[in-house]
Amino acid sequence: MPGTALTEYETHDYDVLVIGAGGAGMRAAIEASKTGATVGLACKSLLGKAHTVMAEGGMAAAMGNVWDEDNWQVHFRDTMRGGKMLNNWRMAQLHAQEAPERVYELEDWGALFDRTEDGRILQRDFGGHKYARLAHIGDRTGLELIRTLQHHTMHRQVEVHMEVKIVRLLKEGKRVVGAIGYRREQGTFIVLNAKAVILATGGAGKIYKFTSNSWEGTGDGHALALWAGADLIDMEFFQLHPTGMIWPPSARGLLVTEGVRGDGGVLRNSEGKRFMFDYISEFFRAETADTEAEGDRWYDDHVNNRRPPELLPRDEVARAINAEFKAGRGSPHGGVFLDIASRRSAEDIKRRLPSMYHQFKHLAGVDITSEAMEVGPTAHYIMGGIRVDAETQAATVPGLYAVGECSGGMHGANRLGGNSLSDLIVFGRRAGLAAAEYALGLAETPKTWGGQIAPIVAETLAPFGRDTGENPYTLHKELQEVMQSLVGIIRVSSEMQEALDKIADLKERAKNISIEGHVQYNAGWGEATDVAALLDVAECVTRAAYTRTESRGGHTRDDFPATDKTYWGTVNNSLHKVGDDITITQTPLPQMPAELQALFEEVKA
Amino acid sequence: MTELADRPTALPAATDKSDVQGTAEMRVWRGDGTTGQFVDYTVDVNEGEVVLDVIHRLQAEQAGDLAVRWNCKAGKCGSCSMEINGKPRLACMTRMETLPKGEQVTVAPMRAFPVIRDLVTDVSYNYEKMKSVPELKLAERKEGEVHRMAQEDISRLQEFHKCIECFMCQNVCHVIRDHDENKPAFAGPRVFLKYAELDMHPLSTQHGEKVAYDEGGLGYCNITKCCSEVCPEDIHITDNAIIPMKERIADRKFEPIVWLGDIRSARKDAKQQKKR
Known part of the structure; x- marks a missing residue:
């Protein structure tokens, strides 16, 4: 049982708080700091270790260095077709239009992409891309992206809090006004007040047993947003690499x-x-x-x-x-x-x-x-995520933004390889800018109501106080077995119903997690705080998958093998949590304008 | 619609090769920053497992609060550096079967950095030193134009960019390994790669060797190459970054004629500044 001093906490105030320091988080922090806003960046690991380093192949941008024929329209069309037309068209368009400049900007900041014969950035072929389009550095492009942004961030006015696990967003009325977490190294609590919060927490691969994601991919941002009242969309679309x-x-x-x-x-x-x-x-x-x-x-x-x-x-x-x-x-x-x-x-x-x-x-x-x-x-990448505005990455709760894998819409039902790294830098910049403008436009600093801190601290520490109870590793492992075997690559309603029942059981058992030892760098405690997020994200994935009675992209139903253009091709699944209940509704897919629709009519080859 | 019975289930199940193959005797450092001791454990080991797998099994089964830092488990993030049988290694890339059979495996935190808890060390020294390297400033890109660089001109630097910041080179560098007192004045091999970039980037407008010498303590390095030997990415830190900088320093800083020239041009610069 930890000492009593743990109920004390340190406090920091920022205009913009970014949670997560992968490519998206760092790019957002850089852009926010440019506006003069004060920026805090909290990340679960050391800076530069985020899962972005695992990205290998490259970042897609229609620079046309290898094939003159390439341009943003072709990239946009490939992205939409790859996403089985369920993408937010405006995000796909902005992404295709802005990716080249974002790549050149990385080069200005020191990134060294492989070169063409004439000294320009070389581009590589990848699945679903009509032309060789991926700027790359051998097969360690993510590392280059991370390191470049890391050095750039280091020299900006960004205060970095490494190895901080965020457990909850703080709210004032409807608005998000900060976050609370603990320092993994010391086990002490930290409150980060902010006028705007950007979630850039990456994926949720750890709901599955076999995943390319590191331990960090526990769906933290998805869950934090859900708990703060924001909508998630299209969580059924999970990419199997x-x-x-x-x-x-x-x-x-x-x-x-x-x-x-x-x-x-x-x-x-x-x-x-x-x-x-x-x-x-x-x-x-x-x-x-x-x-x-x-x-x-x-x-x-x-x-x-x-x-x-x-x-x-x-x-x-x-x-x-x-x-x-x-x-x-x-x-x-x-x-x-x-x-x-x-x-x-x-x-x-x-x-x-x-x-x-x-x-x-x-x-x-x-x-x-x-x-x-x-x-x-x-299990590699979740296409679904926090519902955001295409231009600003604003979530459906004021003061909250989301970018990168934890956001939804950009990739539709299936993401093309190479479109993730470019997504991070295009929308990282947009989120950073929009969040800073929002924050600087607020008349006064939102005050965090102190009363909400103590219950969160108590709840986070509760597993230490139970002498007997559930082992968090065991619960996580059981959840992974459930998701792997019942909500995997091929899905069917009876198995998903079984999965929902099992998740409900696990949620009950998770109320009784017990952990031992001290609070310093205690992996068991980390697991304990992850499990709540993992269970809710897994339920969202399962509920959305159960509801979508068709097969499309990263969602294949054995009992509904066909793609249904007339209904499911026109809606997003939208998930919301009230109390303990996760509800699901369908909302109409934004309709693309005629000039973009025309791009699909001319596609023959 | 296919019958349920014929339906493929989830992911293909691997042929189960994961039967326990045996056990390992592990000797793991446990303790906080002030005190600690090695604790012996007997742990199951499966085929193909690395040291980090075994540590995770310890966490899950015997020592729930054993502190270890790790991330990608694929040798790409450089988080799980520790000393295995006395040598700095990435725990995620050290297969158990490559260690001497039947002998105890000793696992300790990196020695050059303060211990936070068990195998986790405070590596903030490295981040501070990285921050002290001046920001790279490239020649400006003109409106509507792109940078042109030849592959052969960037390949040398791309070698340095392979660095995963495991900080094992910093850990073995004898300038600081047993000499904490040298840390304020010495940046270390990982950081020298970054200083070298200021010179070697084809579009750079800066020089790195002088700051590396004056502020990074390049002169402390006596090129024993310990850093290069331990690098998991096989970066030739000494040969390709440190020695060339030392040579340029010798050319520019200690060559009397160049030295006089530098003084003259510095005076001239000062004069011109005044005129403006």
Whole structure:
């Protein structure tokens, strides 16, 4: 049981508070600080360690450095089609229009992208993108993004609080006016008052057992927003990245970049067959190669050939891998083979995919320049998230903004690879600017009502006070089993109903979590505070998935295999929490103007 | 619609290779900043597991409050640096089977930084030193134009950008490892990479070696290459960053004629400033 001093807390006041220091959070903090606003940045880990470092392949921006034919309209169209037309069209448009300038800006701040022959930024092919569009640095683009923003942030007027876990947003009436959390290193509480709060907390992969997400992906921002009365949308859309590591078990789920396929890698089954040609859906048939020869020619000539099916959007590839394995044509450890060894020289592979080479060599004892990798789908990215305004990233509660993976709408039903890093910088900038303008426009600093602090502190510390009770690790593990087996890649109503019942049970048990020891860097305590968020996010995913009676993008229903244009193609699922109840309604999808609609009519190839 | 029975269930299940393969004798440092001791544990180990997996099993089963810092578990974030059998390693990239069989595995926090709790150290020294490096200022990009840089001119710097900030190079650097008193005056190898960038970026308008020498304590380094040897990203810190800066310092700072020239041009600059 911790000492009594823990009921005391430190206080800080800011115009803008950013929660999360991945690419989106740091970009938002930078922009907010430019306006003269005072900015605080709180992050769960050390600065520069956020999950953005795991992004490998690149950031999509229609700079047209490799293919002159590329422009924002093509990027916009690819993004919408990849998202199965459920994206917020305005976000997709802003993203496509502004991404190139944001990439050049990173270069101004010191990022060193790989170059073309004539010294411009080189761009790489990726799934769902018509042209080579991803600015990259080998296969460690996320690291470059993080480090560049980190150094830039360091020299701005941004106060960084590292290793702070935020447990609740603070409110005054309807408005969000700050946040409360604890310092993981000391176990002491910290109150951050702010006129505007930007959530940039990333994803929620940790509701699943096999995920590419680090321990941090516990849906904190989704839950914080939900608890503060904000709406979440489209939580059923969870992207399974088709290629996660399968073996060894301890590395299962770890990401294998799509860049492997972008650079020529192909998927094979146990018979050595390039099976993706058997899985080209009608939606993408016109733009996908139907022979290996055409697919192979495409790498050098995108204009006269169509894209190989290995580069279909991620949802399509993940389902195909699943089907091959189920048909008994999988690899020994439960996936399929990803082969670049037979396609590119060892030197090329090491140069273009150094961290993949490193990862497989050290963790699996596999040399990818001579052997195939074993890969299978892994929970990677949640498309759904906090409902935001397209221009400002404002959530549905005043004073609250959300950006990056924790926000929803931009990617629709399925995100294209490479569109995440560009999302972070485009909307990070927009959120930072809008939140600062809102904050600076407020007449007075909102006062946090002190009375709300004590109950939150007491509740957060409560698990220490129980001598016996539930182990938070066990609850988390059980939740992961439920989600993996009942709300996974293929869903059906009876299993989701079962999942909802089990989540309700887990929620009951979570009221009785007990942890031991001190408060300093206590991982058990971290788990205890994560579990509440994980359970609510898992319920949102399950409820939304149960409600959407169609299959689309990152949501496949065995009992409703068809895509339903007339109803589900026109609405977002909207989730809201009142008291203990999570409710769901449908809201109409924003309609894109005629000139943008026209872009889809002319698409043939 | 397919029958439920034929329906593929969730994700493909891996062939279960995760049967416990044996146990390991672990000797783990437990303690806060002031006191501590090694505590022995016997832990299950499965095929293919790394040291961090075993530490997590300890947390979940035997020592719920064992403090360890980690994130990506893929060697990309540099959070889980610690000393395994006396050597600085990333716990997430050290496979148990690569350690001597049948021998106790000793796990301790990094030695050069103050212990916060168990395996977690206070690495703020490194962040402060990074902050002291002047911000990179590039030649301005003209309206409507893009920067042009040749791949061969940036490859050298891209090597430095591989740094995952595990701070193991800082940890082994003997200038500070057992000499806390040197910390105020010495930035350390990770930070020298950043100083070197001021010179080596093709569009940079600055020089790094002088500040690295005057403010970063470059002169303390006597190129024993401990930093390069420990780097998990195989960055040639000494050969490619530190030595070239030392050479430029020798050229510019200690070469008498250049030195006189510097003084003259500094005076000239001062005069011109006055005129304005």
